[in-house]
Each structure stands twice: as C-alpha cells, then as structure tokens.
Amino acid sequence: MSVAFQPATMAELVEEQRLVEEAQAGNLDAMRPLLERYAQPLYGTVILPRLGDPTSAEDVLRDTLATAVEKIKKFSWQGKTIYPWLRQIAINKVFDVHRQSKRSRRLADAMAHEAATESDPDSLADAQLMADEERRVHRERIDDAMAQLQDRYRTAIELRLVQELSREDCAAQLGVTIGTFDVLLFRAVRAFRKHFGGAAS
Amino acid sequence: MSHDDDFLDASVPEPLDEASPSERTHARTFADLVDKSLVGRAPAAMSAEDRALLEVATVIRATRGKAELAPARARSIVEDVLRGAVGAAAAAPAQVRSIATARSRRVAPWAVAGASTLVAAAAVLALWLRGPSTVEVVEVEAEADIPTSWTSRPADPLIGPIARAQAGDASARIDYMFADRLDGYRERRLTVAGRAAGGQGGTR
Numbered sequence: 146m147s148v149a150f151q152p153a154t155m156a157e158l159v160e161e162q163r164l165v166e167e168a169q170a171g172n173l174d175a176m177r178p179l180l181e182r183y184a185q186p187l188y189g190t191v192i193l194p195r196l197g198d199p200t201s202a203e204d205v206l207r208d209t210l211a212t213a214v215e216k217i218k219k220f221s222w223q224g225k226t227i228y229p230w231l232r233q234i235a236i237n238k239v240f241d242v243h244r245q246s247k248r249s250r251r252l253a254d255a256m257a258h259e260a261a262t263e264s265d266p267d268s269l270a271d272a273q274l275m276a277d278e279e280r281r282v283h284r285e286r287i288d289d290a291m292a293q294l295q296d297r298y299r300t301a302i303e304l305r306l307v308q309e310l311s312r313e314d315c316a317a318q319l320g321v322t323i324g325t326f327d328v329l330l331f332r333a334v335r336a337f338r339k340h341f342g343g344a345a346s
Numbered sequence: 347m348s349h350d351d352d353f354l355d356a357s358v359p360e361p362l363d364e365a366s367p368s369e370r371t372h373a374r375t376f377a378d379l380v381d382k383s384l385v386g387r388a389p390a391a392m393s394a395e396d397r398a399l400l401e402v403a404t405v406i407r408a409t410r411g412k413a414e415l416a417p418a419r420a421r422s423i424v425e426d427v428l429r430g431a432v433g434a435a436a437a438a439p440a441q442v443r444s445i446a447t448a449r450s451r452r453v454a455p456w457a458v459a460g461a462s463t464l465v466a467a468a469a470v471l472a473l474w475l476r477g478p479s480t481v482e483v484v485e486v487e488a489e490a491d492i493p494t495s496w497t498s499r500p501a502d503p504l505i506g507p508i509a510r511a512q513a514g515d516a517s518a519r520i521d522y523m524f525a526d527r528l529d530g531y532r533e534r535r536l537t538v539a540g541r542a543a544g545g546q547g548g549t550r
Binding site: 173176180181184188196197206207210211214215280283284286295297298307326327328329330331334336337338339 | 403
C-alpha cells in the first residue's frame with residue numbers, strides 16, 4: 146500500500162501548531178492543509194479496514210473531519226501532531242456505525258479486540274509512525290488469517306484482491322475456468338472470514 | 347438467524363469439491379460484486395451475505411491491496427466539510443440580535459396595521475362630514491344631423507346575410523366595404539357640404 150504522507154519534520158510540526166492555533170482563533174480555513182494531509186491515512190488505515198465498506202468509510206471520514214473542525218477549540222496542543230486526536234474521533238465514529246447498523250458482527254468483534262490491544266497514542270507522537278504501526282497490526286492480522294487458509298484459497302485471494310488481476314487472468318494462472326475460479330474465490334473469502342472472525346473473538 | 351447467516355456460517359467445502367448450482371450462482375454474484383468494488387462502483391443494495399463477504403474482501407484490499415481514497419475525492423470531502431463549517435459560522439452571528447432590535451421587529455407589524463386603520467378611519471370620517479355634493483347637469487347641444495356615410499358604422503347592413511355558397515368570397519366583400527367607405531370619405535373631404543361641416547378628420 147502506498148503511503149500518502151511522510152513523517153513530520155520539526156518545521157512541519159511548528160507549521161501544524163501555527164495552523165491549529167489559527168483555526169482555534171476562528172480561521173477554520175487554516176485547517177484545510179491539515180485535513181487534506183490526514184484524510185488519506187485516516188481513511189485507508191483507520192476507517193476502511195474497520196468498516197470494509199468504502200461508502201460508509203467516506204461518510205465516517207466526512208463526519209470525523211466535521212467533528213474535528215467543530216471541536217478544534219477543545220484540542221490542546223501538546224507538542225505532537227493532531228493526527229492521534231483525529232484518529233480517536235474516527236475510531237469513535239466507526240464504533241457508532243457498527244452500533245447503529247448492527248451488522249458486520251465479526252468485523253465489529255475484531256475491531257473491539259483490536260481496540261483493546263492497540264498501541265498507546267502517546268508513545269507514537271508522529272502521525273506517520275502511528276499510521277505505519279496501525280497498518281502493520283492490521284497486516285499481521287490479515288496474514289495470520291491468510292496463513293490458515295488452504296494454498297489454493299490463499300492464492301485466489303492474493304491474485305484477485307491483492308494483485309487485483311482480472312478474473313480471466315486469475316483463472317488462467319490457476320488453470321481453471323472462470324466459473325471455477327469464481328467458486329474458489331467465493332469459498333476463499335468465506336474461509337478467510339471464518340478465520341479472521343475467529344482470531345478476533 | 348437468517349438463511350444468509352446459515353450460509354455464511356456453514357462449513358466451507360474443500361477447494362476441489364464439486365460446486366452445487368446454488369453455490370455457482372452465489373459465486374458468480376459475488377464475483378460480479380468484487381468486479382464492481384474494484385472499480386469503486388459497488389451497488390448499495392445487496393444481500394446481507396454478499397455484503398458481509400464484500401466487507402471482508404475490502405478489508406483485505408485496504409490492508410494488503412490498493413483500496414485508497416482518491417486525492418481528488420479527499421479534497422472534495424475536505425472542501426465540503428470546510429464549506430459547511432464556515433457557512434455555519436457565518437450564519438451564526440445573524441441569529442443573534444440585540445434586545446431592542448428584536449423588540450422593534452416584533453412590534454413593527456402591529457404599528458403598520460394600527461397606522462393603516464387610523465388612516466382608513468380618517469378617510470371615512472372626512473367623506474361623511476363633507477356631505478352629498480351637488481351635481482351640475484350640463485345640457486349638451488345635440489349634434490347636427492350628418493349623413494350616415496360620414497360616420498363609423500357596422501358593415502352588416504351593407505353586406506347583408508352571406509350565403510353559404512359565397513362564404514369563401516371574402517375578398518369581394520372587403521372590396522365592397524372599402525369602396526363604400528371611400529365614397530363616404532371623399533364626400534366628406536371633397537364636397538362643399540363636407541368641408542362646411544368641418545370634415546378634416548376621418549369618420550366619427
């Protein structure tokens with residue numbers, strides 16, 4: 146997965162503090178560079194992996210940013226980036242979605258498990274470090290579930306969902322018809338879901 | 347528990363097991379959903395089972411693959427958020443009015459209504475006090491008799507009833523009326539009697 150932003154330098158932290166103070170003074174437009182900088186890591190690292198639905202994830206991102214703008218005056222600058230604060234707002238919003246929709250129980254359970262074991266934000270001041278750490282934790286959990294799959298199922302998921310090859314190419318690589326590959330992927334995702342949910346609960 | 351949940355929680359067959367027609371149909375539907383999801387066009391409506399599986403597929407893609415928010419989309423969301431926040435902030439002061447302003451706005455409709463009522467009452471009173479006015483009747487001298495051909499008049503007596511067989515012959519009737527009016531005009535403008543009657547204008 147590509148990285149949408151780089152670790153903050155001291156100059157960038159100073160600039161971020163200035164923008165936050167300007168926003169707290171009433172110039173909300175000063176938040177634009179901050180929101181644009183952190184929208185992608187919030188979406189790709191925090192929200193989408195916990196929801197699994199791009200449309201809901203966009204809604205949650207929008208709500209997260211709106212809440213941040215609305216409550217910026219309550220944010221207290223402590224020499225770290227604003228990202229951990231944004232991330233916590235996003236996680237709360239994701240929980241709200243799961244509570245309201247009462248669906249995706251396995252994802253919700255997995256998320257609850259993960260929330261209990263997630264790293265202390267204070268120990269990871271830099272937004273990039275936090276996002277990387279979060280991405281690593283997610284990836285480990287995905288890899289754990291993938292490791293429990295049969296080779297053919299793991300290959301089907303790798304080809305179609307990770308490498309994003311076409312169905313025709315996936316079927317050709319596995320030496321089966323497209324219809325058979327569809328069945329393989331269907332079973333592979335079902336099997337993954339069982340292991341993924343089981344690992345969380 | 348729904349049928350979908352039953353299917354989701356059922357054991358997963360081995361990779362080489364023969365698929366039933368029902369499973370092939372499910373698999374084909376799910377494959378189509380993955381296709382659409384990869385290009386960012388997953389439909390909003392789908393079965394609970396398909397949604398659960400597609401969410402898992404998206405989680406895998408988000409963590410291991412390329413499921414990201416397009417930069418233009420991110421900017422659009424930020425723009426929406428800021429526009430909403432700045433709009434709300436700009437609208438907020440307009441909601442706050444001074445007590446004097448609020449009071450005057452509350453009283454204004456009653457003041458206008460009261461003033462209008464007073465003006466109307468004064469007008470009625472003035473009319474009543476003035477009493478009935480005398481009307482002078484002026485005798486107008488009867489106009490001297492003038493020939494009918496000098497006056498404005500209907501064309502019906504000239505044309506008379508139109509037979510059905512001649513209904514389409516309107517141009518002939520118009521020519522006839524024109525000639526009649528032209529005669530009257532010439533008589534009034536060119537004859538001694540007409541000039542004596544002051545016939546400078548057209549027909550009356």
